[in-house]
Amino acid sequence: MWFLYFLALDLIPMGNTLIIKNDIGRLPALGWNSWNAYHCQITEKQFITAAEKFVELGLKDVGYEYVNIDDCWQVKDRRDSVTHRLIPDPTRFPDGIKGTADKIHKLDLKIGIYSSAGTLTCAGYQASLGYESIDAATWAEWGIDYLKYDNCNVPRNWADECRGCLPDPMKEVIGKNGTCNTDLCPAGYDYSKSNTAKRFRIMRDALLAQDRPILYSLCEWGTAGVQQWGNSTGSSWRMSDDINPTWSRIVNILNQNSFYLNNVDFWGHSDADMLEVGNGLTVQQSRSHFALWAAMKSPLLIGTDLSKITTDQLEILKNKYLLAFNQDNVYGKPAMPYKWGTNPDWTFNASFPAEFWAGESTAGTLVLMFNPFERSDNKTAVWGEVPGLKEGGKYHVTDVWTGKDLGCLEKELELKIEGHDTAALLITGECGSNHATARKAVKGMRFFGDW
Numbered sequence: 001m002w003f004l005y006f007l008a009l010d011l012i013p014m015g016n017t018l019i020i021k022n023d024i025g026r027l028p029a030l031g032w033n034s035w036n037a038y039h040c041q042i043t044e045k046q047f048i049t050a051a052e053k054f055v056e057l058g059l060k061d062v063g064y065e066y067v068n069i070d071d072c073w074q075v076k077d078r079r080d081s082v083t084h085r086l087i088p089d090p091t092r093f094p095d096g097i098k099g100t101a102d103k104i105h106k107l108d109l110k111i112g113i114y115s116s117a118g119t120l121t122c123a124g125y126q127a128s129l130g131y132e133s134i135d136a137a138t139w140a141e142w143g144i145d146y147l148k149y150d151n152c153n154v155p156r157n158w159a160d161e162c163r164g165c166l167p168d169p170m171k172e173v174i175g176k177n178g179t180c181n182t183d184l185c186p187a188g189y190d191y192s193k194s195n196t197a198k199r200f201r202i203m204r205d206a207l208l209a210q211d212r213p214i215l216y217s218l219c220e221w222g223t224a225g226v227q228q229w230g231n232s233t234g235s236s237w238r239m240s241d242d243i244n245p246t247w248s249r250i251v252n253i254l255n256q257n258s259f260y261l262n263n264v265d266f267w268g269h270s271d272a273d274m275l276e277v278g279n280g281l282t283v284q285q286s287r288s289h290f291a292l293w294a295a296m297k298s299p300l301l302i303g304t305d306l307s308k309i310t311t312d313q314l315e316i317l318k319n320k321y322l323l324a325f326n327q328d329n330v331y332g333k334p335a336m337p338y339k340w341g342t343n344p345d346w347t348f349n350a351s352f353p354a355e356f357w358a359g360e361s362t363a364g365t366l367v368l369m370f371n372p373f374e375r376s377d378n379k380t381a382v383w384g385e386v387p388g389l390k391e392g393g394k395y396h397v398t399d400v401w402t403g404k405d406l407g408c409l410e411k412e413l414e415l416k417i418e419g420h421d422t423a424a425l426l427i428t429g430e431c432g433s434n435h436a437t438a439r440k441a442v443k444g445m446r447f448f449g450d451w
Contacts, residue, residue, distance in 0.1 A: 016232045017231050017232065017267045017268055018204070018216070018231065018232055018233060018234060018235065018267065018268070019267055020208075020213050020215065020216075020235065021213050022213055024145075024213045024214075024215050024235070025215050025216070025234075025235025025236070025267055026266050026267050027266070027326075027327050027328075027329070028236070028269045028297050028298060028299045028300060028326055028327070029066055029146065029215060029217070029235070029236065029299040029300070029301065030063045030064045030065060030066065030299070030300050030301075030323075030326075030327070031064055031065055031066025031067060031068055031110070031112070031146070031299075031300075031301050031302070032050045032054070032064065032066065032067055032068065032301060032302040032303070032306065033068040033070055033112070033148070033274050033301045033302070033303055034046060034047065034050075034068065034069060034070045035070035035071065035274065035303065036243075036245070036274050036275075036276060036279060036303025036304065037279070037303055037304050037305045038305075039071075039072075040071060040072035040123055042069070042070075042072055042073065042092060043091075043092045043093075044092065044093045044094065044095070044099075044100050047067055047069060047100055047104065047111075048100070048103055048104070049306070049307055050067050050306050051067045051103070051104045051107050051109050052107070053306035053307060053309075054067070054107070054109060054306075055107055057306065057309070057314060057318075058318060059302075059306075059317065059318065060107075060108075060109065062318050062320065062323055063323055063327055064300075064302070065109055065110050066109070066110045066111070066112050066145065066146050066215075066301070067104050067109055067110070067111055067112070068111070068112030068113075068114070068146055068148060068301065069097070069100075069111070069112060069113050069114055070114045070148065071114050071121050071122055071123040071125060071150075072089075072092075072121075072123050072125060073088060073089060073092065073093065073097065073113070073114065073125075074086050074087055074088055074089055074125055074126060075087040075088070075089055075090075075126075076089075076124065076125050076126070077126075078126070079126055079131070083134075084131060084134055085134060085135075085138050086115075086126055086135060086138060096142070097113065097142045097144070098141070098142040098143060101142055101143035101144065102143065105143060110145035110146060111143065111144060111145055111146070112144065112145060112146030112147065112148060112215075112217075113139055113142075113144045113146070113147055113148075114147075114148045114149075114150065115127055115128040115135060115147065115148075115149055115150070116128065116129075116149065116150035116151065116152045116153065117129055117149055117150070117151055117154070117199040117200055117202075117203060117220075118150075118151065118152050118153035118154045118155070118158075119153045119154075119155055120152065120153040121150060121152060121153070122150055122152035122153075127150075127152070127153060128149075128203065129154075129155070129158070129199065132202045132203045132205075132206040133206045133209070135203075135206070136203065136206035136207045136209065136210055136214075137206075137210060139210075139214065140210035140211065140212040140214065143212070144212075144214055145212075145213075145214060145215065146214065146215045146217065147203075147207065147214055147215070147216055147217060148217045148219055149200065149203055149216065149217065149218055149219055149234075150219045151196070151219060151220045151221055151223065154196075154199070158195045158199055159195060160194045160195050160196055160223075160224055161185075161194075161195075162184065162185035162186070162189065163184055163185065163223070164184065164185045164189065164191045164194065164196075164223060164224045164225035185225070189225070190228075191224050191225025191226070191228045191229060192228055192229040192232075194224045194225070195224075196220055196223055196224035196226075197224060197226075197229045197233065200218055200220060200233050200234070201233055203216070204216055204233050204234065215235050216233070216234040216235055217234060217235065217236050217237075217271065217299070218230055218233060218234040218236065218237040218238060218271075219238045219271075220237065220238060221238055221240065221241050221242075222238055222239045222240045222241065222256070226238075226239070227239070227260050227263045227270070230263075230268065230270075231263065231267070231268035235267065235268070235269065236268070236269040236270070236271040236298075236299050237268075237269075237270065237271055238271045238273060239253075239256060239257050239260050239270045239271060239272060240252075240253050240256050240257070240272070240273065242273060243272070243273035243274060243276060244276070245276040245279035245280045245281060247281070247285055247420060248350075248351070250276065250281075250285070250288075250289050251350065251351060251352075251353055251372060252350040252351075253272050253273065254272070254292055254296075254353045255348065255349060255350050255351075255352075255353035255354075256350075257270055257272045257296055257298070258296075258336075258337055258353055258354050259348070261296060261334050261336050264296070264297050264332075264333065264334045265332040265333055266332035267332075269297055269298060269299055270296070270298065271298055271299050272293055272296060272298040273298075274301045274302075274303040275289065275290065275293065275300060275301060275302050275303050275304075275317075276289060276303060276304075277289060277290055277302070277303075277304060277313050277316055277317055278302070278303075278304025278305070278308075278309050278310070278313045279303065279304050282420065283312050283313075283316075284418050284419060284420045284421035285420045285421075286312075286313060286316050287316055287401065287421055287422055287424075288370055288371075288420055288421060288422040290316050290317065290319070290322065291319075291322055291368055291400075291422045291424050292357070292368065292370065292422065294319075294322040294323065294325060294326040295322070295325060295326075295334060295335035295357055295359060295366060295368055296334045296335065297326055297332075297333075297334040300317075300323075300326060302317060319400065319401070321363075321366075321398075321400040321403075321424070321426055322366075322400060322424065324361065324362075324363060325359065325361045325363075325366050328361045328362050329362070330361075330362045331359075331360050331361050331362060333359065333360070334359055335357045335358055335359025335366055335368065336357065336358070336359065337353075337354030337355075337356060337357055338356055338357065338358050338385060338386060338387055339354070339355070339356040339385055340353075340354045340355060340356070341354065341355030341356055341370075341379070342355065342372065351372065352372045353370070353372065354370075355369060355370045355371070355372065355379070356368070356369055356370075356379075356381070356385070357369075357370070358386045358387055358388075360387075360388060363426060363428060364426050364427050364428035364429060365386065365387075365388055365389065365426070365427040366400070366424070366425070366426060366427075367381050367386055367424070367425040367426075367427060368422050368423070368424050368425075369381055369415065369417060369422065369423040369425075370422045371417040371418065371419060371420060371421055371422065372420070373419055373420075374419040374420065375419050376416055376417065376418050376419055377416070377417055377419075378414055378415070378416050378417070379414070379415060379417055379423065380412050380413065380414040380415075381412060381413045381414075381415075381423075381425060382411070382412045383395060383411060383412060383427075384411075386427070389427065390430075391411075392410070392411050393410070393411070393430055394408050394409065394410040394411075394430060394431045394432070395408065395409060395427045395428075395429065395430055395431060396408055396409075396427070396428045396429055396430075396431055397409050397413060397425050397426070397427055397428075398425065398426040398428065399424070399425065400424035400425060400426055401424055406425075408431035413425065
């Protein structure tokens with residue numbers, strides 16, 4: 001039953017694509033967000049440190065550019081009584097948000113801000129419903145480059161007439177965070193006419209009216225059939241409830257988003273939420289999390305304290321092959337499942353999502369084999385099953401994690417994969433007379449900074 005619901009949403013055509021000048025939003029955003037590491041316990045120092053670590057750790061060199069402030073950045077209980085503008089907390093941000101923006105811009109990086117399409121933010125601070133034009137103009141004046149726009153504290157007059165959210169089988173009742181298993185909209189319902197879509201479009205129009213381009217990231221929790229209208233409203237749209245640093249939640253989100261990837265291309269990205277690498281996951285879990293988020297062309301927003309990050313975690317976040325796929329300037333489509341593995345194809349299973357993935361890129365075909373089990377497992381990539389590859393073909397293969405040349409392999413490749421880990425392979429072309437050309441192509445791959 002769940003599958004039929006997902007498929008119905010996925011096959012409804014989207015509206016016009018939102019295109020912002022200077023190519024902003026054409027590719028998934030790369031950056032850092034404060035919430036997963038600090039929640040409300042923020043000060044300007046954390047954002048300056050994150051920006052400096054971008055430079056020091058080489059994250060800027062591989063494409064990470066947004067340093068994003070999440071909730072709790074402002075005076076909580078009021079707006080300016082004369083201008084009605086939001087007021088930065090003078091203790092947390094003594095030079096105001098503009099002062100922080102200026103410091104981050106001096107490092108040739110960008111800054112993001114947070115608000116909600118309701119009366120208050122999720123942490124109870126002033127939000128933007130009814131103040132969209134004022135807030136958009138304020139942020140543009142401060143030098144803001146990115147807006148995360150949340151979905152908390154929506155008044156009754158803005159409630160939707162029916163629920164178009166993504167059901168979560170792990171919850172049996174409608175949760176406070178917006179997941180639902182009942183009251184779904186009827187088949188064929190036009191979600192673009194929902195009040196949720198209208199609320200988010202008001203802010204879109206307010207941002208577009210400014211003389212400063214601002215990337216618009218919708219955080220509507222996957223509600224109101226956002227896959228229909230998200231691409232005409234923002235550069236990315238959240239496809240689920242919030243992530244957290246547990247393996248069960250990560251695979252649940254992966255499972256959900258795997259049914260929505262037909263909606264992803266240049267200028268529009270189904271956002272699987274911020275990264276939890278560095279927040280208690282094992283190395284194997286972190287590799288799977290990052291590889292699959294990158295392959296789905298989700299925005300990649302680091303969510304850990306970069307002053308404490310380990311070498312293993314940093315290497316995952318800087319993997320040049322996965323970042324190159326995520327940021328490919330020629331191929332906008334994501335990798336997609338080509339075989340589910342443990343379950344029959346097209347099975348919705350929050351604990352055991354699709355295990356075999358592939359996607360085309362400038363460098364070749366990216367193939368992922370994901371092991372959802374705690375135990376090690378043998379998995380085989382059969383070339384004839386991978387879209388675009390020939391049955392029985394002989395292909396040049398590179399290990400994405402190590403960069404090791406695995407040589408020319410015929411028909412298939414079997415690997416033993418550790419529990420919760422993902423094997424990642426780059427298939428660069430058929431072997432034979434073109435083998436040397438394929439090797440040269442891998443060595444000369446164009447990564448983010450080369451475009």
